[in-house]
Amino acid sequence: MYHLRVIVLVLIISFGLVSTAVAQPKVIVNGTTLTFSVEPRIEQGTTLVPMRGIFEAIGAKVVWYEDTQTVSASTGTTQIQLVIGSKTTFSNGTPVSLSVPAKVVNGSTLVPLRFVSESLGASVVWDPKTEIITIDTKIRSNLTPSHELTTKEIVALIQPATVFIETHRGQGSGFLASADGQVVTNAHVVRGSKWIWVTTNDGRRYSATIKKIDNAWDLAILSLDSKGTFPYVKQLRHNYTVSPGEEVVVFGNPYGLAGTVTKGIVSAKRPWSPSSAWLGTITTIQYDATTAPGSSGGPAINMYGELIGIHFAGHAMKDFSFAIPTEYYVWLSQRHNEYSRADDWRSYWTENWEWDNVLNGIGQKMSNTENTLIKSYIIENEMLPALIRIRGEAGVYHPQYDPIQNLHQLYLRSLDSLFSFLFAFTMQEKNPYRSDPSLYEKGTTAQRDLARFNTEKERLSNQFK
Numbered sequence: 001m002y003h004l005r006v007i008v009l010v011l012i013i014s015f016g017l018v019s020t021a022v023a024q025p026k027v028i029v030n031g032t033t034l035t036f037s038v039e040p041r042i043e044q045g046t047t048l049v050p051m052r053g054i055f056e057a058i059g060a061k062v063v064w065y066e067d068t069q070t071v072s073a074s075t076g077t078t079q080i081q082l083v084i085g086s087k088t089t090f091s092n093g094t095p096v097s098l099s100v101p102a103k104v105v106n107g108s109t110l111v112p113l114r115f116v117s118e119s120l121g122a123s124v125v126w127d128p129k130t131e132i133i134t135i136d137t138k139i140r141s142n143l144t145p146s147h148e149l150t151t152k153e154i155v156a157l158i159q160p161a162t163v164f165i166e167t168h169r170g171q172g173s174g175f176l177a178s179a180d181g182q183v184v185t186n187a188h189v190v191r192g193s194k195w196i197w198v199t200t201n202d203g204r205r206y207s208a209t210i211k212k213i214d215n216a217w218d219l220a221i222l223s224l225d226s227k228g229t230f231p232y233v234k235q236l237r238h239n240y241t242v243s244p245g246e247e248v249v250v251f252g253n254p255y256g257l258a259g260t261v262t263k264g265i266v267s268a269k270r271p272w273s274p275s276s277a278w279l280g281t282i283t284t285i286q287y288d289a290t291t292a293p294g295s296s297g298g299p300a301i302n303m304y305g306e307l308i309g310i311h312f313a314g315h316a317m318k319d320f321s322f323a324i325p326t327e328y329y330v331w332l333s334q335r336h337n338e339y340s341r342a343d344d345w346r347s348y349w350t351e352n353w354e355w356d357n358v359l360n361g362i363g364q365k366m367s368n369t370e371n372t373l374i375k376s377y378i379i380e381n382e383m384l385p386a387l388i389r390i391r392g393e394a395g396v397y398h399p400q401y402d403p404i405q406n407l408h409q410l411y412l413r414s415l416d417s418l419f420s421f422l423f424a425f426t427m428q429e430k431n432p433y434r435s436d437p438s439l440y441e442k443g444t445t446a447q448r449d450l451a452r453f454n455t456e457k458e459r460l461s462n463q464f465k
Contacts, residue, residue: 027113029057029135043100054113058122058135061241068331071102071109074241075120081327082111083334090330091119093177093236093307148303154249155261157305160201160231162251164258165208165222165297167193169396173252173298173311174198174222176232177329181224183208184329185297186312187215188275190222191347192397198224201259210339215350217282217328218274218312233299236326237306242285244268250289250311250321252298264289266308267320274312274324277353285309285323295321341401345464348404351397352411352457355390362386376429379422387419403463407456414449421446 027034034057055062055073063072069084082089082102089096089112096115103110113133122135149157161176165185172189176182183198190196196208208222224230246266254260264287271281285300291314300309300323309323337343362383366375394412399405421442428436 025131025133027054027133027135029054032057054116054135058117058120060120065327065331070327070331071111072327073116073120078120079236079241080116080119081330081334084109086334088334089115090236090334091115092234093326093330094234095178095333149305151249151261151263154301154303154305158233158249158251158299158301159259159261161233162201162259162298164199164253164256165189166197166199168195168398169193171253171256171294172296173294175251175297175299175307176200176230177221177333178232179229181206181226181228181230182211182232182333183222183224184299184310185220185222186310187213187218187220187347187350188312189297190220191215192351192399194398196222198222199258200230210343212332212335212337213339213343213347214328214332215275215346216278216280217324217332219310219324219329219332221329221333233301233307235304235306236330237302237304237308242266242269242302242308242325247303248285248287248289248308249301249303250287250291250295250298250323251301252291252295252311254292254294256294260295262289262291264319272322274322275350276357277350282328283325284312285325287321287323288319289321290314290319291321339400341403342464344399344401344404345460348397348399348408349461351394355394358386358390359383372429376426380426383422384419384426387415387422391415391419403460407453407460410449410453410456414446414453417442417446417449 025040034054054060058075060073060075064070065072071082071084073080078092080089080091084102084104087098087101089098089102096119098112098115100110100112117135158175163174163176163183165172165174165183167190169192170189172185174183174185174189177184190210191213196210197205198208199205206224206226208224210220211223212221213219244266247263248266249261249263252260267286267288269283269285272284272286273281274284285308287300289300291298291311295311295314298311299307300311302308307326309325310329311321311323314321362378366378366383369375369378391412394408394415397408399408421439424436424439424442428434428439
C-alpha cells in the first residue's frame with residue numbers, strides 16, 4: 001500500500017535569522033564551502049538555500065514517502081521527518097514547530113537548515129557579520145546514545161513510559177509518546193469500547209479517549225484525562241534502518257501480567273497486513289521475542305533505546321511476532337483530523353468484516369455440498385458455534401455515533417434471527433418425523449433482517465467513502 005523509494009533529493013534549507021543584507025549566506029560544512037545551482041534567498045525572515053549536497057556532506061540518508069508526501073532523513077541513530085506543507089515536523093518522534101513549512105518550489109524541497117543539521121547531530125553556527133553558516137558534523141548536538149545500552153538500562157529507560165490498557169472488551173498494552181499523556185496502542189485494543197482505562201507504570205489510573213485511529217495500520221492514539229506530566233518514549237528509529245539480527249526488547253502485559261519484558265532478535269522485514277479487512281500490505285518487522293494476548297500495542301525497542309515499532313501480532317507458542325514500524329505512528333500523529341463519525345464507521349466496518357469473513361467462509365463450505373445431512377452437520381458443528389462466538393463479540397461492541405449504533409443493532413438482530421432459523425433447521429434434520437411449522441417463517445425473518453442490515457451498511461459505506 002505504501003511504497004517507499006530512496007531518491008536523490010534537492011533540498012533547499014532555511015535558517016532562522018533576521019537580516020536585511022542583500023548578500024546571500026554562504027554554507028560551509030566541515031571546512032568545505034558548498035556551491036548551489038540556485039541562489040540562496042530569504043523568505044519570511046528565514047534563509048532558504050538549495051542543498052543538493054548537504055545530506056551527502058553530513059552523511060545523511062534520505063527516504064521519500066510519496067503517498068504521504070513525507071521526507072525522512074537519518075544519520076546514525078537519529079531520524080527526522082518533514083511533511084510537505086506542515087509546520088509541524090518531528091525529530092526522533094518529538095514534534096517541532098517550524099516558522100516556514102517544508103515545501104516544494106520548482107521541483108526542489110525546502111526544509112529548515114538548523115532543524116535538519118542539528119537534529120541529525122551537527123553543530124550549526126551563524127555569523128551575522130560575514131553571513132556565513134558553518135556546519136560541523138564532528139560536534140554532535142543531539143542526545144541520542146552513541147553506544148548500545150544494556151537490557152537493564154533499556155528497561156530503566158522505557159518501562160516508566162509503558163501502560164496497561166483496559167476496556168470493557170478486553171485489555172492490551174501501550175506506551176506514552178508525549179509528556180502531556182498521548183498514548184500509542186493498537187486500534188484493535190480500543191475500538192468499539194464504551195470506556196478505556198489506562199494504568200501507568202507507577203500505578204496511576206486514568207480514563208482515556210481515542211484521539212486518532214487508523215484501522216488499516218491497526219494503530220490508535222489515545223488522550224489521557226489528565227493535566228499531569230508523564231515520562232515518555234523519546235527516541236524513534238525508522239524501518240529502513242532496522243536490519244535482521246538486531247536485538248529487540250519488547251514491553252507489554254501478556255495475559256494481564258503488567259510490566260513484562262522479553263528480548264529477541266529481528267528475524268526479518270516482510271510485507272504483512274495488520275488488518276486483513278483492508279487491502280494492501282506494509283513492511284512489518286518480524287522478531288522472535290516471546291509475546292502473548294495482551295501484548296498488543298506494546299513498544300518494540302532496539303539496543304539504543306529507540307522505538308522501532310508497535311507490537312500488533314504474535315504466536316506465543318511459535319516464537320515469532322510482528323510490529324508496525326514507527327513511521328506509521330508518526331504519520332498518524334501528523335494528521336489533523338480527530339476521531340469522527342467516519343473513523344467510527346471504519347472501525348466498525350473493520351470489525352464487522354472480520355465477523356462476516358468467518359461466517360461467509362462456513363457458508364461457502366455449506367454451499368459446496370448438496371447432501372442435506374452433511375450441510376446440517378456443518379451448521380451444527382461449525383456455523384452455530386461461530387454464530388454464538390460472534391454474537392458474543394458483537395454484543396459488547398459499542399459504536400460512538402448514532403448511525404453506526406443503529407446499523408449495529410440491525411446486525412445483532414440479523415445474527416439472532418439467523419441463529420434461530422439454523423438451529424430450527426438442524427433440529428428438524430435430526431428428527432425428520434417432527435416438523436417445525438415455524439421454520440419457513442424463521443427463514444423469511446432471517447432473510448429480511450439480513451437484507452435490512454446489508455442495505456443500511458451499503459448506504460453508510462457510500463456516505464463515508
